[in-house]
């Protein structure tokens with residue numbers, strides 16, 4: 278599989294806000310915004326997460342740790358990761374959620390809830 282980014286084309290540095298803007302422009306250019314309701318975006322996010330899960334579904338735990346060793350499987354995983362992130366970023370956009378701030382706040386809470394050196398809880 279050929280990597281479309283494996284060339285000499287100069288690109289702007291990647292950042293979440295820029296990628297969200299490109300996703301919004303992509304949807305707007307195709308008049309897809311009416312379909313990008315929070316409900317539809319959450320459903321699409323769930324479908325894409327399931328497509329990612331499908332790749333791992335019948336692998337043993339050991340096989341799952343080597344999933345990126347096969348170039349075709351690695352490409353499928355990377356493609357589904359992109360789909361999941363695309364819908365998550367679009368959902369954040371329509372809901373007005375800053376994904377990086379939300380993640381930072383969650384990590385802060387988890388560091389407080391689960392101090393290092395303590396036994397792992399049954400269900401975090």
Ligand SMILES: [Mg+2]
Nearest residue numbers: 325328357360
């Ligand atoms: Mg997909």
